[in-house]
Amino acid sequence: MNIRCLQPSDAEEYRKLRLIALQMHPSAFASSYEEEKGNSADFYKMRFQSEESFTFGAFEEEKLVGSVTLLQETKRKLKHRALIVAMYVSDECRRRGVGKALIVAALEKANGMGGIEQIYLAVESTNEPAKKLYTSFGFEVFGKDKRAIKIEDTYFDEDHMVLYL
Template sequence: MNIEILDARHAEAYRQLRLEALEQYPEAFASSYEEEKDFPVERFHKRLTGTDSTTIGAWHESELIGSVTLVYERKPKLQHRANIMAMYVKPSYRGSGIGKELMQQAIRTARSAGTIEQIYLSVMAHNEPAKRLYQALGFEAYGKDWRALKIGQTYYDEELMALFL
């Protein structure tokens, strides 16, 4: 397995992984498969080459099996903060430490920026394995976003977590 920062060369593999995540786990992401399925690969290329975020990928041989994105705040009063977004590991690879390695690389990336003092994330309140992972890495819950997402007539709560570097 290999962990690396994704760039323009990885746009198609990232697109496929992202669409799988959105389709299989709609309650875990604010975006939807329906919104992103028709996005051209160039849109994913821009995501991976922009300066507002860093996307980290986990590879098994030539298959992208997981990713996480670190999004930087750009407003002057918020530049000490970053956000973890779009964390996903393919189901067949869960429990093998890949999620932990992705998150550790995201934390190292934030630290190396030199200006990031804290990292925020939100996780579905019912996703106990993910919450345990984040807690093991030092994230602490600081609140709940009740009914954060609504899919059809079902609401999903999110737990809000932060890590102070």
């Protein structure tokens, strides 16, 4: 497995993985398949060129099988914080260390940026494997957002977690 920061040339493959993630696990993301299916590869190319956003990809035999994005806060009073968002590992690659490797890459980047003191993320409250992964790195739940996600008539809670570096 190879983990690296995604480049504009990875945009089409990322788009495909992202749409699968949104279709297969809609309660895990604030965004929806319907909202993102119209995004072209150029939309993601722009993101991959940002100086505050870093998307890491996990590749197995040149195929993108997982990703995670680290976002640095941009406001002066919040620059000591970063967010982990859009974490996804393809179903066939779960329980093989892909998620762990992606979080390691994001945390190494955060540590190397200088000035990042805490990292936040939100996870669907019943997603025990993800919560176990995050807890293994020292993330702690500091709050629950009840009914955070609504899909048709069904609500999903989110646990908000923080890691102090």
